[in-house]
Amino acid sequence: MISYNRVILTGKVVNQPRRQYRPDGSPVVQFMLELNHSGDPWGQPLNHDGTGQTGRGLINIVAFGKVAECKLGLLQSGQHLLVVGRLNQRRWQTPEGRHRTLTEVVVTDLRKIEETSGTTESSERGEKDEKTC
Numbered sequence: 001m002i003s004y005n006r007v008i009l010t011g012k013v014v015n016q017p018r019r020q021y022r023p024d025g026s027p028v029v030q031f032m033l034e035l036n037h038s039g040d041p042w043g044q045p046l047n048h049d050g051t052g053q054t055g056r057g058l059i060n061i062v063a064f065g066k067v068a069e070c071k072l073g074l075l076q077s078g079q080h081l082l083v084v085g086r087l088n089q090r091r092w093q094t095p096e097g098r099h100r101t102l103t104e105v106v107v108t109d110l111r112k113i114e115e116t117s118g119t120t121e122s123s124e125r126g127e128k129d130e131k132t133c
Contacts (some may be wrong), residue, residue, distance in 0.1 A: 011035040
């Protein structure tokens, strides 16, 4: 059976990204992305019962290695991004014995989005240096 795990999201960076380093020295960048709710096919935002406005949707984003190094300049609080990656679930048990699960998107590509007159466009300006990474 063939499996396919790819996620494409747009949204804005909620908080200043956290940069950490793995034991091997490679960087890891983590941040929360507030999702843009596109609503139903007719443009009306829906909540889980099919009516009204939805709440704020947040998802954990994590970038490793070269992606974390090259794209860190794009990551500022409030910045609109297009995120391409894969879903990942981490599971662990707390010292108290409770089971925890975290769902996150592991980034394979990030692009800055500029909003102009109601549309969103991926920005290629200033990314020449980042593409060489």
